[in-house]
Amino acid sequence: MSSKKKLLVLNVDDIELTSLFCTLGQGFIEIESADKHKLVEPLKETTNESLTLETNGQPTLSAEDIFGSSEKDLTASLDSSLATSTESEISEEQSNESILLSILESAPAKNFNYSVNLPSSITHVFQLRNGYKALKKSARRKKVYAEVNERLNNQIANDQFDYFLTEENTGFAFANKTGIPLVNLYESIQKGMKKRFRLVSVLPDEIALSNLVRFNYNPSDDEVIIIVHIAFEESKIIITQGGQITQLPLPIREDVNSNQLLKTIVGKILYEQSLGNIPDQYSVILTGKAISLNACPFFQQTLEITEVAYFTARPELFRFPEETEKSLSEFAVPLGNAVTVFFADDKKITPLSLIPDYINQRQQVFKIAWHGYLLLTLIFLMPIWINNQYTNKSKTKTNFTQKKAYLEQSIDGLKWVEPLLDSLKIQTKLGKQKLELLESLSKGTHRWSYSLDKIIRAIHEAGDDLWLTEISSQGDGFQMTGFSLYRNRAPRLAAQFPSASVENVTPIEIRGSTVYQFKIVVEKVAEDEKSFNPVIKIPIQATPKKSDKSSASKKVKNSSALFQAAVKLFDQKKYDEALATFEEIADRKADQKYAVKSKCWIGKCHFSVGDYPEAIEVLTTFIEENPQSEENLSAMLFLAKAYAATNRNNDARTLFLSIVKQSPTSEVGLEAAQLIAALQ
Structure with a gap:
């Protein structure tokens, strides 16, 4: 103890x-x-x-002053053991x-x-009167000492007295x-x-x-x-x-x-x-x-x-x-x-x-003086601080090394996509050549021209990451077979026609990667059969009217106002209304700027309502098609959040790191940095 x-x-x-x-x-x-x-x-x-x-100045009274009686013997006496049995015997x-x-x-x-x-x-005991409690501690002690020393004729030192004050602002000094x-x-x-x-x-x-x-x-x-x-x-x-x-x-x-x-x-x-x-x-x-x-x-x-x-x-x-x-x-x-x-x-x-x-x-x-104590404290704490800093730096270095290795591994894992993209470009080019050849062979045949144009537009709307291997006539319609990188591209392609059905979607391995082979039967290419027999009118005056320009300008303005209204709806968390408005803007081909930006916001709306798979599809397509868009970083942030929400943490971390690397000080970059820490 x-x-x-x-x-x-x-x-x-x-x-x-x-x-x-x-x-x-x-x-x-x-x-x-x-x-x-x-x-x-x-x-x-x-x-x-x-x-x-x-x-x-009050007198001291004796017992006789109080009782008015003379001294009498009291029965109390000291115990005889007081001086003997409880005391140590004293030898010479x-x-x-x-x-x-x-x-x-x-x-x-x-x-x-x-x-x-x-x-x-x-x-020596002195009773202290009022006037002490209001003073600071050092001034109070000086005043008490001066008073006590004066009463004792300056016969005591500063360490020969002490005092205390009561709650009633009085006190006692002892010397x-x-x-x-x-x-x-x-x-x-x-x-x-x-x-x-x-x-x-x-x-x-x-x-x-x-x-x-x-x-x-x-x-x-x-x-x-x-x-x-x-x-x-x-x-x-x-x-x-x-x-x-x-x-x-x-x-x-x-x-x-x-x-x-x-x-x-x-x-x-x-x-x-x-x-x-x-x-x-x-x-x-x-x-x-x-x-x-x-x-x-x-x-x-x-x-x-x-x-x-x-x-x-x-x-x-x-x-x-x-x-x-x-x-x-x-x-x-x-x-x-x-x-x-x-x-x-x-x-x-x-x-x-x-x-x-x-x-x-x-x-x-x-x-030791106060600065000496401070120096000793610093000397004592310095090794602890250095060791703590070393430990933190080592952890940081280890984390960065692990992240670097992960990124390198991710890059290596994506190298297979490059030749596939080249192949898709070649297939797309060949497909366009075949369509051109077909158009030349079927000159004057409006049905196939319309059908092929519809197919190309449908492929573009469904996503450019699919290609066709065969188109064959079947009654009033036709059937298509081909491949896509994603399972949902075939249903999207079929949805572009008034009446079409997906016969099958089969996953197969190509060059170590999974793609999806599909077969679609299109029963009806157009709602109106007149589309196959268009009436061509040659205008008398080829020069556009002056009002056309003002009308286009008005449409742009309408798109701008509509886009701002949709953003406001999104900020008000009216996601369904915002989604419908953004889709309407995206369908407007004349105003490409707001149509592109709206596609990004469509993905954000899907994320906000909890439809994470759809958000991933829309935002992935947007980023691939618009790498230079001003909405690109925002799209990457929401895509990473969607990955995290579906437990694809590695994909989410990769995107967050990319955002921080591209724009570390922006609002999007700072939020990405915080979300990286949350994934640790």
Whole structure:
């Protein structure tokens, strides 16, 4: 366990030295040992100076002033074991130094911190009035120090006082100008010790007791508790409200064996009540030697209240051996010291300590300025940062290497398409030549001219990625056989005729790739038979009318307006209406610009309504037919999204990468980059 969780508390009262060794658990303090030792001689003679406490000029009353009676013997007396059975026997060779050394060496642990009390006999207490809370922390401390030092005739240093403020904008300052007895004793035995221990607190008795009561009893904000602490040197009354000190009457310097002591304490309480410092409803907690004097019944009878009890530790907050339970109230000051050290961050605890500066400086491992701490932090963090950067760069390099290998693999996988495209171009060229030959052979035969023209237009509308191998007459119609790269091209081709049916579509392998062989029977080529016998009229005037140009211009304008209306419908998520409008624009052959752009938007509409296969077909055709279109990048983005929606992530990633490479800073490029990350 860390030494921060182990504490030895030393408390001196005249010639009695109490030691309390405890450890910090999960929200509780475990007391391992609690012992009392008798010193050879007092550590420091009690000064004759009175404690300086603001009393607003009010006189101090004795017990006879309150009760109007002479001194009487009280039945309470000190337990005879106080000076013998619970104390270490003092031999002729013992000294105060050897007693303290023995305590340190016999502690239950090797590593621990220690804390000492500042006896009230050498503590100067000053009550602070308004005007401090509004100041900043540094200015407030300077003002308190100036006031305390002035009252003590400039006899203290800056490390010989500390203070706290209450919520009512008042407070108390504690000062010491004669040195700390236990600290001086500890310093005197340093040469005989194998190890030095860390001093973590020098705490006035009043603060230790108020913190202990507030921590143990957790009083409400308006609950008044009077702590009565009876000790050899001085007994004291501490008035608290909500656990916070509100009044510190002057200590009572009467011998603990005096029959008049308890009466004097009661007189003090009644006097403070007459001043309005204590309300009618209050409770009394007794600590120190009170249990040895059997003080509880006396206070209950004299003060005529039942809320009087010896300090009792709550078992959920303190754990201790059974044999120490009855005498635990005698260790209230060291217990409060332990509470203050262990729970210093608790808002209920008043943080106060008067450790001399020379001890704080000596206990520091080394001193360093703020920039030194910053430099050490940077030195410590630099290797971590470098390692993190190296790891990130390595991951990035690995990702790029994998993507490069994937792209190269994708390129290699598409090389088979190149010769196929060349073959298709040749077939298309041969087909056109055959059609030209057929036209020349059947000159004047309008049926076949119309039919062949219809076939060519149908192939173009269905997609140029198919070719015919045979056309044969069949009744009033004809039948076609051929190949396509995609299965859906045959149904599209058949749909271009008024009456046609697909006989079969069969996948076959050509050069390691799958193509589809189809057979289509066309029963009716045209709705109107007059199409086979057109009437040719030769116009009298071949020059076009002036109005034709304006009419064409008007049609362009109409297409432009119609296109903008369709885009607006798409933005309004009216995808079905937008699709119908874009298809209408695409059918307009006169305005090729908007017809081409509309084909891209038709694919976007199919994607937006969730028809991903159709979107893939339309956008693939658009990109192949219009590689230089301004809509090309947008079409690639929606095609990649459609791939991703159908779990074709590799195809989607390839297109996203292509978009980023072509236009990394555009809106489309930035969106593609984000979608790549989403595919990882």
